[in-house]
Amino acid sequence: MKYKPTLLGITKKVAKLKDPQLTATSGILEIASQLATEFYGDYVSYSCGNPECGRELHRTSRAKRPLICGKCGEEIDWKGITTKIIRICPKCNIKYSLGDNYCPYHVPKVALVEKEIPL
Numbered sequence: 001m002k003y004k005p006t007l008l009g010i011t012k013k014v015a016k017l018k019d020p021q022l023t024a025t026s027g028i029l030e031i032a033s034q035l036a037t038e039f040y041g042d043y044v045s046y047s048c049g050n051p052e053c054g055r056e057l058h059r060t061s062r063a064k065r066p067l068i069c070g071k072c073g074e075e076i077d078w079k080g081i082t083t084k085i086i087r088i089c090p091k092c093n094i095k096y097s098l099g100d101n102y103c104p105y106h107v108p109k110v111a112l113v114e115k116e117i118p119l
Helices: 010-015 020-040
Strands: 043-047 056-060 083-088 113-118
Touching: none
Parallel strands: none
Antiparallel strands: 043 056, 083 113
16 A cells, blocks of 8 residues: 655644644644745655554755655655646647546547656
8 A cells, every 4th residue: 555655744643632822833834844845955864654564754956856765664655745736738748637537629529648847
């Protein structure tokens, strides 16, 4: 099974306390930390998305992404975290949102193709 990594893992640990104010505050701290990291440097700390593991995964933007967690051995799903999914017309290469299925400029209809691009 694939697990999505979480940034720092603060929110997940605080959510177990079942205090909505602490959970909201920790979420704000995680977002602020991510923005500061993106602005000032390229060192990012993620946690394994496996709820039974939570091991920290440190990486820089130049380092290879780990494909599995070194502790629990589960596969890490980076899709949507370090990449973005878009839809593109294969004929005219116009980009569309994920809500669109067909390019409006072609007859007969042309189905859009999903593409994963780095952030």
